[in-house]
Amino acid sequence: MIKRSPLVLGNKSLKDVTDDICAPVERFPSKGWVGLFLGAKTLLLFYIAVLASVVGIGIGLLGMNSPVFWGTMIVTFVFWIGIGHAGTLISAVLFLFRQKWRTSVARTAEAMTVFAVMTAGLFPLLHTGRPWLDYWLFPYPNQRGPLWVNFRSPLLWDVFAVSTYATVSMVFWYIGLIPDFATIKDRAKNTLRRKVYGALSLGWRGTARNWSHYEMLYLILAGLSTPLVLSVHTIVSFDFAVASLPGWHTTIFPPYFVAGAIFSGFAMVVTLMTLVRIGFKEFKNYVTLDHMEVMNKIIMTTGLLVGYAYASEFFIAWYSGNQYERFVFVNRAFGPYGWSYWTMVTCNVLIPQIFWLKSMRRSIPVMFVVSIFVNIGMWFERFVITVTSLHRDFLPSSWGMYEWTWFDSGVLIGSFGMFLTLFLLYLRLFPAVSIAEVKPVLNVGYDDKGGHH
Amino acid sequence: MANSTKGIAGIWEQESLVLKAARKTREAGFTKFEAISAYPVHGMEEACGIKRSWLPYVTFIAGVVGLGAGLLLTWWTSAVDWPINVGGKPLFSLPAFIPIMFELTILFAALSSVAALFYACKMPRIDPPVIDPDLTSHKFAIFVPFNDTGYDESRIEKMFKELGATEVKKTEF
Numbered sequence: 001m002i003k004r005s006p007l008v009l010g011n012k013s014l015k016d017v018t019d020d021i022c023a024p025v026e027r028f029p030s031k032g033w034v035g036l037f038l039g040a041k042t043l044l045l046f047y048i049a050v051l052a053s054v055v056g057i058g059i060g061l062l063g064m065n066s067p068v069f070w071g072t073m074i075v076t077f078v079f080w081i082g083i084g085h086a087g088t089l090i091s092a093v094l095f096l097f098r099q100k101w102r103t104s105v106a107r108t109a110e111a112m113t114v115f116a117v118m119t120a121g122l123f124p125l126l127h128t129g130r131p132w133l134d135y136w137l138f139p140y141p142n143q144r145g146p147l148w149v150n151f152r153s154p155l156l157w158d159v160f161a162v163s164t165y166a167t168v169s170m171v172f173w174y175i176g177l178i179p180d181f182a183t184i185k186d187r188a189k190n191t192l193r194r195k196v197y198g199a200l201s202l203g204w205r206g207t208a209r210n211w212s213h214y215e216m217l218y219l220i221l222a223g224l225s226t227p228l229v230l231s232v233h234t235i236v237s238f239d240f241a242v243a244s245l246p247g248w249h250t251t252i253f254p255p256y257f258v259a260g261a262i263f264s265g266f267a268m269v270v271t272l273m274t275l276v277r278i279g280f281k282e283f284k285n286y287v288t289l290d291h292m293e294v295m296n297k298i299i300m301t302t303g304l305l306v307g308y309a310y311a312s313e314f315f316i317a318w319y320s321g322n323q324y325e326r327f328v329f330v331n332r333a334f335g336p337y338g339w340s341y342w343t344m345v346t347c348n349v350l351i352p353q354i355f356w357l358k359s360m361r362r363s364i365p366v367m368f369v370v371s372i373f374v375n376i377g378m379w380f381e382r383f384v385i386t387v388t389s390l391h392r393d394f395l396p397s398s399w400g401m402y403e404w405t406w407f408d409s410g411v412l413i414g415s416f417g418m419f420l421t422l423f424l425l426y427l428r429l430f431p432a433v434s435i436a437e438v439k440p441v442l443n444v445g446y447d448d449k450g451g452h453h
Numbered sequence: 454m455a456n457s458t459k460g461i462a463g464i465w466e467q468e469s470l471v472l473k474a475a476r477k478t479r480e481a482g483f484t485k486f487e488a489i490s491a492y493p494v495h496g497m498e499e500a501c502g503i504k505r506s507w508l509p510y511v512t513f514i515a516g517v518v519g520l521g522a523g524l525l526l527t528w529w530t531s532a533v534d535w536p537i538n539v540g541g542k543p544l545f546s547l548p549a550f551i552p553i554m555f556e557l558t559i560l561f562a563a564l565s566s567v568a569a570l571f572y573a574c575k576m577p578r579i580d581p582p583v584i585d586p587d588l589t590s591h592k593f594a595i596f597v598p599f600n601d602t603g604y605d606e607s608r609i610e611k612m613f614k615e616l617g618a619t620e621v622k623k624t625e626f
Contacts, residue, residue, distance in 0.1 A: 013591065014491070014591035015587075015590060017591075018589075018590040145535050146535060148530035149530075150537075150539060151531050151549060151550055151553055152539050152542060152549040157552035160552065161556055164556040164560045167560060168559060168560065171563060171564065171567055182589045183491065183590055185589075186587070187590065202571075203575075203576055203581040204574070204576065204581075205489065205578075205581050205626075206490055206491060206588065207488065208490070208497045208498065208503055209501075212498050213506045213508055215493050216508045217508055217566055217569075217570045220509060220563075220566050221566065224559050224566075228556075231559075435491070435492075436491060436493070437492070439492040440493065440494075
């Protein structure tokens with residue numbers, strides 16, 4: 001019989017678990033955290049300044065121009081919303097598959113989802129050019145007819161998909177946090193902490209009746225989030241696939257986008273988790289090398305799926321016999337944006353192959369570097385899809401290039417400031433591993449404790 | 454808080470002991486007792502005789518309502534209130550409305566289920582009574598309210614002690 005390896009190392013007691021996970025919330029922040037936070041916050045301030053210029057002066061500060069009307073904002077929107085998908089995959093899909101290893105990474109992955117969706121959500125709102133009129137996106141009774149939104153447009157489907165996704169993942173995350181907030185409240189030595197976390201815990205009492213309902217709700221939300229997360233990136237891909245532009249108008253887009261989203265999201269989880277393990281030593285017993293290895297396997301698998309999609313797209317472009325379709329793909333790989341295509345292929349398909357070696361899957365420096373490359377590659381994937389398809393379509397007379405400005409760079413880099421500021425605050429204020437979910441799996445892999453799980 | 458109940462509570466430090474204690478408490482004829490733990494204890498529902506949660510019914514009904522609301526909204530705005538010809542498509546173009554209907558199904562179902570949890574667990578509640586602050590960390594408790602059938606403090610205290618409780622105290626919950 002294959003022996004299960006323990007999910008939590010160090011033979012922890014229930015009290016140890018509580019103490020370990022609450023510690024970062026209760027102690028004074030370390031110098032490393034303060035340093036990172038100051039950096040992230042400065043980047044956020046820079047981001048706010050860039051966005052203020054883009055809103056105040058106009059969207060024309062970005063490199064968008066005829067014929068490339070979708071640029072950095074849409075590319076980065078798809079990038080961040082894709083990042084979010086791994087969090088829901090870990091918290092909901094792996095929960096339905098009864099993957100117990102998910103418990104110690106689920107909380108942080110979900111936090112990543114929430115912050116990534118918040119970061120992503122700004123882009124389409126600002127990309128409208130007149131964000132003060134963004135409420136027009138929603139169907140509400142108005143005095144212009146009433147003139148309703150166009151429900152046949154994929155852009156409107158996206159409004160519904162992304163706002164539902166943001167709402168449900170935030171609720172799911174918060175429900176998971178409630179019992180842990182109660183734990184922090186009960187441990188609190190000072191009144192302010194007791195009051196704040198008491199309010200956040202909503203008066204949770206932990207009776208068997210409450211747990212029974214709670215576990216049922218958790219299962220329901222996992223069951224609802226699973227089709228939801230698949231629908232969100234499917235609908236994001238419809239933004240492209242429903243248009244009749246060569247390079248966009250393909251049926252492979254929904255599964256291709258979902259696989260890519262999971263791929264990039266897991267890469268971001270690995271990036272963040274390697275940093276969390278360095279910054280918060282006590283979490284090394286909860287987020288173990290086994291956890292990291294499993295996630296690296298998922299990265300490699302989804303990387304292969306994405307690679308298959310690239311190849312399949314090329315084959316179908318040739319097989320379709322459509323000269324415009326063929327041209328777009330040849331132009332992608334060998335045209336003026338060829339460098340971005342080969343960056344994408346290198347980062348997404350070639351580099352993750354190193355994970356075939358077990359020693360590489362279990363090496364923290366290697367996985368950190370690979371995950372960064374995957375993040376870069378997946379940003380370029382969206383750049384390739386968006387920009388190379390637009391810049392040369394049917395009529396050579398209307399060809400052009402995307403005029404990248406430093407505002408584009410500012411928007412892209414600044415968005416990491418927003419994400420990292422939120423994430424660092426989360427690490428200090430919320431229990432970063434689910435206390436109530438880890439306790440039932442403590443016995444896994446320890447025969448002598450007679451765990452029944 | 455005004456709506457807490459007086460009663461007696463035993464405190465345990467081992468999962469297996471509290472499971473047994475919950476079963477014995479139930480066998481002793483108590484029906485209103487509560488078992489309190491920091492995490493969902495495997496087998497506690499059976500031990501306490503708790504029925505399956507009714508939340509899925511709420512989810513289903515809310516999901517159906519959401520689906521209907523999505524259909525009604527898209528049909529009424531696109532085909533009735535202000536019919537506009539978009540690309541020559543039918544006014545009531547159902548396939549295009551499916552994403553909206555799907556998202557509203559999920560949204561209604563999820564939010565209603567959460568509301569149902571709040572109702573079922575009487576949340577939010579300001580400053581709930583705490584029997585022992587370690588109950589959200591590593592201890593377990595069984596609380597029998599004074600109005601339960603056959604309530605007798607000395608008898609319950611003796612029973613809890615025999616079942617391995619480390620502490621028995623009169624309290625409010």
